[in-house]
Amino acid sequence: MNKDAKIYIAGHKGLVGSAIWKNFQNKGYTNLIGRSLEELDLMNQQAVANFFEQEKPEYVVLAAAKVGGIIANNTYRGQFIYENLQIQNNVIHQSYVHGVKKLLFLGSTCIYPKQAPQPMPENCLLTDTLEYTNEPYAIAKIAGLKMCESYNLQYGTNFISVMPTNLYGPNDNFNLETSHVLPAMVRKIHLSKCMEDNNWDAIREDLNRRPVEGVNGKADEKDILGILAKYGIKTEQTDTEISPSQNPTISQSHDLTVSLQLWGTGKPMREFLWSEDMADACVFLMENRNFEDVKAECEGAVVNTHINIGTGKEISIRQLSEVIQKEIGFQGTINFDTTKPDGTMRKLTDPSKLHRLGWKHNIELKEGIKLMYEHYLRG
Numbered sequence: 001m002n003k004d005a006k007i008y009i010a011g012h013k014g015l016v017g018s019a020i021w022k023n024f025q026n027k028g029y030t031n032l033i034g035r036s037l038e039e040l041d042l043m044n045q046q047a048v049a050n051f052f053e054q055e056k057p058e059y060v061v062l063a064a065a066k067v068g069g070i071i072a073n074n075t076y077r078g079q080f081i082y083e084n085l086q087i088q089n090n091v092i093h094q095s096y097v098h099g100v101k102k103l104l105f106l107g108s109t110c111i112y113p114k115q116a117p118q119p120m121p122e123n124c125l126l127t128d129t130l131e132y133t134n135e136p137y138a139i140a141k142i143a144g145l146k147m148c149e150s151y152n153l154q155y156g157t158n159f160i161s162v163m164p165t166n167l168y169g170p171n172d173n174f175n176l177e178t179s180h181v182l183p184a185m186v187r188k189i190h191l192s193k194c195m196e197d198n199n200w201d202a203i204r205e206d207l208n209r210r211p212v213e214g215v216n217g218k219a220d221e222k223d224i225l226g227i228l229a230k231y232g233i234k235t236e237q238t239d240t241e242i243s244p245s246q247n248p249t250i251s252q253s254h255d256l257t258v259s260l261q262l263w264g265t266g267k268p269m270r271e272f273l274w275s276e277d278m279a280d281a282c283v284f285l286m287e288n289r290n291f292e293d294v295k296a297e298c299e300g301a302v303v304n305t306h307i308n309i310g311t312g313k314e315i316s317i318r319q320l321s322e323v324i325q326k327e328i329g330f331q332g333t334i335n336f337d338t339t340k341p342d343g344t345m346r347k348l349t350d351p352s353k354l355h356r357l358g359w360k361h362n363i364e365l366k367e368g369i370k371l372m373y374e375h376y377l378r379g
Contacts, residue, residue, distance in 0.1 A: 001059065001102075001287055006031045008057035010042060010091055011064030016106060016164075018171045019279035020061055027283060033057065043083060048090040052098045059286065060095050060103040062088060062144075066137075068178040070263070070343050073134040081136035088144040096157050103159040104286055105148050107141040107306065109271075109349055110134045111163060119312060119350035122163075122304045131344040145306050152291045153302060160291055162282060165310035165349045168368065169275030170375050176212050176231045181317065182272060185324050186369070186376055188260055192233050193330040196258040209379050232261035232337075258332040263340035266318030271310055271348050274363035274371075281309045284359045310349030311361045327369050 001007075007024060011017035012034030024032055033055060040051055042064055066083040073080055088105065095103045112120045113128030130138045148159035172183040179187070187210075194202040203224065204217030215227040225235060236257045285307065294305040315323075321334050354360075363371070 001029075003028045004031050005029070005058045005101075006033060006056070007059045007061065008033050008055065009061045009063060010034075010087075011062075013171070014063060014067075015167060015169060015172050015275050016278065017061070017063035019169060019275040020063060020282050023276065023279040023283045042090055043086040045086075045090050048094050049097070052094040056098060058101050060091065060100050061282065061286070062091050062103060062105045064091070065106070067173075067180075069180045069184060070133050070341065072178040073137055074341075077136045080134075081140050084137060084140035085143060088140070088147065092144070092147050092151065092159065095159070096151050096155055101158060102286065102290070103148065103157070104282055105144050105159060105161040106282070107145050107161055107163045108137070109163050109165050109308070109310070109347055110138045110344075111142050111145070112347070114344050118346045119348040120308070121350040122306055122308055122353060125304055125306075133341055133343050149302070149305055152295075152305075158291050160285060160289060160294065161306035162285060163306050163308050163349070164278045164281075165271045165273050165308070165347070167273055167275045167278055168372055172275070172372070172375075174210055174376065181270065182320065182324075182369075183372070183376075185262070185321055186328075186373055188232060188262075189321070189324050189328050189330050189334075190373070190376065191228060192258050192260045192332055193328050195228070195233060195235055196256065196330060196332055198256055234259045234261060258330075259335060260330075260332060261335045261337050262317070262321060263337055264317065264342040265338050266316060266321070266336040268317050268342045268344065269314040269346045269348065270317060270320065271312070271314045272320075272365055272368070273309065273311055273361060274368040277361040277363050278309055280362075281354060281359050285354075285357075289357065307353055308349040308351050309354060310351045311365075312349065312351050313365070314346070314348045315365065323366060324369055324373075327366075327373055 007029060009017050009021050009032060012021050013036060021032055041047055064087050066080055092103065109120065110131065112124055114131040115128050116124045145161040148161050151157045152159055166180065168182040173179045174183050174187045176184055176187060191203060191206060207215060208217035212227050215223055295302050325334060
């Protein structure tokens with residue numbers, strides 16, 4: 001890849017795309033292009049065709065997707081399958097039509113079966129049933145990587161696919177309605193700490209930056225407490241200095257007990273990768289790996305040509321909450337609502353294929369959580 005090659009990064013403002021954009025820039029690439037949703041609706045087939053005709057990118061990174069945590073995946077099932085299929089069909093097909101030299105498609109490790117062997121190698125794809133809660137998203141991503149694989153075999157394109165593990169990092173989504181587990185946990189524990197410290201200025205500032213279901217920092221105390229309670233942040237005041245007849249508010253309380261309730265049992269094991277490490281792996285593969293290289297490694301049928309991106313290390317959701325709790329300094333209790341779903345119990349990638357190519361992650365989880373929280377506080 002020449003440093004002045006025109007590279008289109010779809011989804012360049014998101015967690016994944018922004019990290020890849022930054023990595024390309026740091027490596028000296030000077031001709032990056034991106035479009036916001038307002039500028040280009042990737043679900044609009046004609047608009048995508050017009051964009052490719054006008055810009056004629058040489059390389060494409062498809063990092064745009066509708067994403068979310070277990071609640072969002074299970075609630076908006078129709079949107080998750082429809083929007084992701086529309087986006088990737090349009091971008092992948094127009095990349096073929098306009099002769100793009102190489103495309104990188106980003107999927108997710110949720111493509112693997114619920115009962116996949118651990119760690120999950122690339123060749124366990126489509127060997128069993130998927131986890132139900134994120135099945136529509138997983139099916140869309142499987143369709144994307146198979147579309148890339150099929151276009152390569154029929155049309156001679158050079159489209160490669162990667163399956164990153166759970167990501168976190170700068171520009172993450174902290175919307176409690178749609179966020180993934182780690183950023184959601186960081187925000188909930190931060191708000192729990194603010195409540196524990198009776199720091200209402202910080203709570204209101206947080207909600208002004210990122211309102212929750214329309215509730216911002218200008219709302220009255222009762223509404224704020226209600227929305228926080230909905231997302232698991234529970235408060236109990238025991239104030240001996242103010243008479244009950246005075247009906248004190250939480251913000252007036254001198255003694256406040258705060259607890260946080262999270263979904264599930266806390267037992268599921270998860271793997272987490274710093275988004276900037278993921279980006280480095282993606283650019284490494286764009287520079288060093290082609291479909292023909294992957295195809296040559298296949299025995300028999302050309303399948304499972306995608307590459308896992310992960311750390312090969314895992315932690316339980318309960319342990320993760322404890323690490324974040326320690327970093328933020330929250331002293332209250334964290335409980336788990338066992339009536340809520342856990343999702344897949346283990347989702348550990350086997351990154352050995354990527355390791356053999358010469359790439360390994362750099363940021364370990366504890367350091368990444370510290371960096372993540374610092375980023376969150378900066379807003």
